[in-house]
Amino acid sequence: MTSSSKANSSTEARDPREELPDHLGALRAFALSLTRNSASADDLVQDTIVKAWSNIEKFERGTNLRAWLFTILRNTFYSDRRKRKREVADPEGIHAASLYEKPAHDGRLAMNDFVVAFDQLSPEHREVLTLVGASGFSYEEAAGMMGVAVGTVKSRANRARARLAEMLGLEEGEDILSGSDRNSLAVMGKSGVAAA
Amino acid sequence: MYSDMADEKPKSSIRDQINQNLKKVYEEALQEEVPDRFKDLLAQLKAKEGEK
Numbered sequence: 001m002t003s004s005s006k007a008n009s010s011t012e013a014r015d016p017r018e019e020l021p022d023h024l025g026a027l028r029a030f031a032l033s034l035t036r037n038s039a040s041a042d043d044l045v046q047d048t049i050v051k052a053w054s055n056i057e058k059f060e061r062g063t064n065l066r067a068w069l070f071t072i073l074r075n076t077f078y079s080d081r082r083k084r085k086r087e088v089a090d091p092e093g094i095h096a097a098s099l100y101e102k103p104a105h106d107g108r109l110a111m112n113d114f115v116v117a118f119d120q121l122s123p124e125h126r127e128v129l130t131l132v133g134a135s136g137f138s139y140e141e142a143a144g145m146m147g148v149a150v151g152t153v154k155s156r157a158n159r160a161r162a163r164l165a166e167m168l169g170l171e172e173g174e175d176i177l178s179g180s181d182r183n184s185l186a187v188m189g190k191s192g193v194a195a196a
Numbered sequence: 197m198y199s200d201m202a203d204e205k206p207k208s209s210i211r212d213q214i215n216q217n218l219k220k221v222y223e224e225a226l227q228e229e230v231p232d233r234f235k236d237l238l239a240q241l242k243a244k245e246g247e248k
Binding site: 017020021025026028029032033042045046049050053111114115118129130133134135161164170 | 210211213214215217218219220221222223225226228230231233234235237238241242
């Protein structure tokens, strides 16, 4: 089928839609990181494919097709979410995290503990970590996809990592919580303001 | 063996641990087989395009 010879000018002449099959796996992985549910992830990928197909003329040839597809997917995800008004806005995952119990561990992270903690993050935090931490996009590319400034991506990623570390009882999180709770809250509040 | 060093750079090692786990989660998702419905959908879209 599609031999991904990412060679030269031949890719320019080609209809980018021909390349969609190459990106299905990555789209689905990204959708899973946002939804944490395979049925919703599949629906999201389906909507993304249809939108990409019918708006392909808006894709700028020579730019990163995967980044363009990821942008459609995440925009679809957030607009669906806004439509479901019943859902309480919890961008920092504060409510979700309050129901969560820290795992006991010996300093080395168990995969399962990590997954459970990752599930507790807000989609915004899972998104930024997936883009810059897992799928190898640069901060600049992530900023373009998320429609925010590069600095916002960096601070959001830092806060997401800090929250994970805190939930997992790793040292960085322990640092945040050391001293009185009031101090730690003040610190987090400040960084939150600077970041958002 | 590396415990002394780990004390000096706790932040970067936590960051590494988190990144490694993020990659694992993502790669596990990538390894899942892509459902046929997407290939079918692409075939349908393509067929529709041909009718025009």
